[in-house]
Amino acid sequence: MTTSVSPPDTVPKERTAGHRMPFWVNQRLGLLVLVIALSVLFGVVRPAFLDQRLVLFPLLRDVATLTVVALAQMAALSVGHMNLAVGRMAAFGAMFAGIGYDKLHLPMQAGLLLCLAAGAAIGAVTGWLIARTGVSSFVVTLATDFALLGLVSLMYSALTEDAAFTTRPAGVDALRSYSLADICAGPVCGSPAVPQLAQFTVLAMLGLGFLYGGTRVGRELLLTGANPAAAELSGIPTGRRVLLAHTLSGLLAALAGFMAAAGTGTFRASIGDDFMLPSFLGAVLGGTLLTGGVVSVLGTLLGTALVGVIRKGLDLLGVGLESLNIYLGCILLLALSADRIRTVVSYRKVVRST
Amino acid sequence: MSAVLLECHDLVKVFPGVRALDGVGLRLTAGSVHALLGENGAGKSTLIKVLTGVHSPDGGTLTWCGEPVRLRSPLEAARTGIGVVHQERNLIPGFSVAENITLQKPPARRGLVDHAAMTEPAVACLTELGVDLDPARPVRELSVAQQQLVEIAKALHTESRVLLLDEPTASLSPEETDRLFGVVRRLAGRGACVVFVSHKLEEVFALCDTVTVLRDGRSVLASAPLAGHSHDDIVSLMVGRAHTAAGMRPRTVDRSAKPVLELDGVATAGGHRDISLAVRPGEIVGLYGLVGAGRSELVKAVLGLDRVTAGEVRVHGSPARIRSPRQALHEFGIGYVTENRKEEGVFLEQPIVRNITVTVWRRLARALGFVPAGEERAVAQDLVDRLGIRITGLGQHAGELSGGNQQKVSLAKWLAADTRLLVIDEPTVGVDVRTKRAFHELIWDLAHDGLPILLISSDLAEMVTLADRIVVMTGHRVRGEVDNDRDYDRMSGRIIRLIHDRDEVRS
């Protein structure tokens, strides 16, 4: 391809140079500021908020789990789909871990692998159906949700006495209650606020960050979400990308199921019951588009953290159930409106400086 | 001197990182046809959007019949008497043709829509344009060109005193264009002012009386009579320097070479019958036909998007079953530049760098599929420079580009792909004169270097400039083939005859 088109010299240099928007117009930054501001506010009003062991540790453990849930949703959203079965896929995965520990007496790592494999498999089946039939992901994952809801209950009823697998192999308890304070390099130990369970979240975030930010497949996932017709015509195997997105979603959901089970104690059917709304909330707050094509791994963490911090702060203030949800909704709206104003103002600034 | 309808001074419109309008003046008088010219990204569409209340200006004044006005919304502009056809098609996909045409002012009684009363004005507008379309058909089923015509009919329906047409002819064939010109002249005769944006200067000179030329958001020629200017003057004004058309390197095609792509008696589920054609290395084969002739559909069927029901497709001599564009690209090296850039060509909400490099990630990828961002940007930047795409940064979203620049982006992706056969569908729709020239040189040089090219275009001049052979299609059938001798008049005569022979046969 040797062609000779003279570069047009009428394009002024300053027009093509440089970035479009300065860094501070970034939505993620707004979220980070919100999270920090609210933490400081709660910390001032209730100094106990900064109690590392009793407040920050459980808060972070919760955020760690829900972030993985939201990442699972994000994977589906990246191709413009939804996964309404996140919670049930989590239960499905956790069930396999439970079976692994209870019936097969596997060590912790092997059970975790089994759990992830089960999640990925069910995600793949869902994705395959969607890609093959072209039916809306909403309908298919809703049906998967029902199927799993039934299957998981049946399996627990058949295999267990109390509808839960109570065997816990060595290491699970450590995962639940150990923090970085239990990891020492000589005399220096980590912070007791950071749970070891968060290692999975960090791994998942790094993996997805690399996938979506650095690789061909990640880019193709996003373009599939942005415009499936154009993606297909650009030579992207959209069907396979849809399959992959749902497989990832299932895998992450199963990981979240494992984390939730390790965090509370046993592998039971009700794991993931309340995953659906937080999964969307975290991802969408973080800047992932419901219509596909745009994801944010870090934003997902921040979005989840924002909700976690507000809730924790209200708990610490001793707000009762009569007011808790009202405050929660209002603070969320106010915080986001404030951030919205920031975005508009900064946008205006950029326009003015042009 | 007839009345001044709409006038603007010193209009300024700023987007982050770009001053799209930077002090534009314009005066529109009743009864005239006004040309608005400029290169891609000069600010024509932005000006039209400011004049119709889509964008609010950041500076400048606007007067309507001598009175200052502020147009805060498209509705206000329409009420004032300004009608518009935007550059991008903007129809409601699920609504019928008739309903789309009457969308602005649906016939209604007491809040109830009268579906029956829609048909008549819609049909009237369509017939004025000489289009025969079922008014009850949903527009999502129409081809690009048909949608464009509906869009124009919609503007006619509003009966405005100022009608702004932003590249209405971009995807029309000469027939439709002529009929549109008739309509425009009639409107001007009735005392309206029509603003006409086009990159086809022949059309501009055939139609317009006055002209405004924009360059980098400034008017370099404001509301002057067109008669005093020559073709080259105008181009020089647009480009900002003397414009010289360089000749193209002579190119010969080895007719004895084995065809890279061969269709032999192909029929498709879409209704094509008995299509045969061949493209050889280094050859540009044109596929010409009127709107709706089925050219785009044929190519899509060959690429596996529709079913080939009979006949044989051969690539490099061996029969090929292509099931998807992906397979076409990766197994057979066939690239397809689609005509429908907004829906199928570019990813509007994605950065330009991704839009361009989507076809080359496979090549750039390292271990674990890692694509180095630097290399990716280098590939994109190279093409941006080569095609002169006007952007504020590689991270800018493609949707924020001017129409012509979007077209360049959608072509750039296939130039990056290094294909062994390129199918190009309407490559220069909405591309400015200079860049069109550059495109032509580019395509020419690609062929010169041995790449076989199948070119679909409704622009006959383009066909005559580029193609070695022109295959003429109407009604999903090949009507004949002419060898191009690069003489426009002779060629157009022969082609038109081929097309009309079939009409006679049918009637």
Next chain:
Amino acid sequence: MSTMLDQQGRAAAVLRRFSRTTTAMLLLVVVAGAVALEVASSGSFFEGSSVRVFLQYLATPILIGLAQMVALCVGQLNLAVGALGGFTACLTGVLMADHGVPAVVAVGAGLVTATAVGLVTGLAIVATRINGFIVTLATMTILLGAQYRLVGTRTVDGYSATLRDLGSAAPLDIPLVFVTAIGAAVLLGAVMYRTVAGRRLLAAGGNPLAARLSGISTDRQIVAAHTLSGLLVGVAAVTATASLPGVNRSVGGDWLLPSFAAPIIGGVALTGGSIAVFGTVLAAFVTRLIDAARAQFSLDPSWVNLLIGLVVLGTVAGGHLHQTRLARTTAPSPQPGGAR
């Protein structure tokens, strides 16, 4: 002669096209399901009382499905359907039971409140430009709190006997609440297909930019859609209040997913611009048939869920494959690209 043939041909074509739609498939499922149940219950399924019970519980799914559909048609989601419904039902109940407000006034207040909440939600979305998903999620949270604050954990039941009688009244074994729901569906259909306001909603959903360029304010349509959605939720809440043994904080807790399921199974796209009133009603019928089957065959809910899931997955896949096969043999040029 030829015109008659022509007409027949056209009718056949219309019929053929209809047979390929989601609506036709749902209709088939409903009829087949009802017949199967009739056979299984050895003839008691079509008896008056069974029909009454069957229809009685269709009102809510139809109404909330329509409420969601209105939001979907402008490309919005309304996550607050259940919370708003529950709140409104509790408000109506509490007004009557604790404050002695007459039933008519309380019902009116309920409808107005629900509509007003919808309006405020719409305005908030437009004013803040925050994603409608997040805004309705926030309103959902707030309303859940408000509902709890209203009734706490008790069940409020000391309210108007007339309202209750109306709620369970079923002249000719057709419950009034069902008639209300069908009435709402018919009205909504008329509004969406026949009125300028309805067409505007659809236009704004189908292509917001194009609508804006044609002088339709998309902002206003978003507000209108949420308001209308709120009104429909209000109607659902009032019918629920009338037919429930009492209202408590659990009312509305199970509405969210069914509200999405009905329109989407009925053929409405999540991306906006399309509606399917009849499809939504039929989808509600289908889900109701499953309830009836569960009672008829004494099925364990786990098995029911499993079967529903598998059957839906199966039919969805099968139906689609069938459609594509049909399309391949007859229709031209399917659009390329992926599933949404």
Next chain:
Amino acid sequence: YRNAPAPATGQAPTAGRAGAGADLADGSKTKVALVPGGAHPYFQPWKTAGAAAKKAYGLGDVTFDETAEWDQQKQNNLLSTLAARGYNAFGVFGVSPTDINTTFGDLTSQGFPVASLGSCPAGNTDEADFCLSTDVELAAYKAAKAAIEAMGGKGTLVHLTGNNVDANTQLRIKGVARAVKESGGKVRLLQTVTDIDTDLQTAQKAVSDLMAAKGGQITGIVATAYNPAVAAADAVRSSGSKAKVVAIDDDAKILSGIRQGTVTATVVQNPAGQAEIGVWALALLQTKQCAMRDPGVKVDSGSFVVTKANVTGYDQARQAKTRQLKTEFADKYLACG
């Protein structure tokens, strides 16, 4: 809360009658948190009983926090937040009976006394200091017995209950099954309808459908979850069936059903007693004044069948049971001084 029994009466006097050394010396440093699984009418007496106990024993604080919302993770979080807020003794209804031991373990390992109130951990171990709860299986058994008795010892029974995959539900199913088995084949358990406690409408729909499909055969209904109980009374009446309904708990709605005769009987539990005794014992443990003789002991807080006959006076029986519990604790379970 309207119909909550008034547990405040007779608290201070009972304290006097307790065993030696079981009188709380100084509870001003003790801050007790009562944490139910979520919002539910069953727990409402805890609020008043807790407040009364605070006053009676002069405790630092007693709080009632129902923000756990039936989610074990939320409940765990809530408990640690409460600890951070300075609460140092916990009475908890575990959301998940199989998980709650882990939570209890966490709390006890930090030196907090913990009582499992209203529900015991599943399995045989109990990491809490003690469990004071209705014997769930026994309560369901009593309810089924009452229904069978109302049915005249024979007929067809239906059991309506909540979440199938929950250890307590499994116990309830077992209890009902035991009562049916004891009838020696004269009573048939037609169906156990699970998972209909999510909301009132679901429950009502399920019961109505059941009555429409099988109404003719059913002669008795035992509901061991709240929403199904409320729905059952109403649906039976409106379908014109003669089936007897036995419900659970003493929410106002159900008591009025008993008075009207739409509900034949209800099995009332003793949440007020759980809170009262729980708070008192927790305070003794927290001040280190006493220790558990046998940590993890399970104590039945009592359940009573209420019919139209005893609907006015059943609270006395409950208070008597509470008093008896107190002496039992002082004499048998606590080691003081």
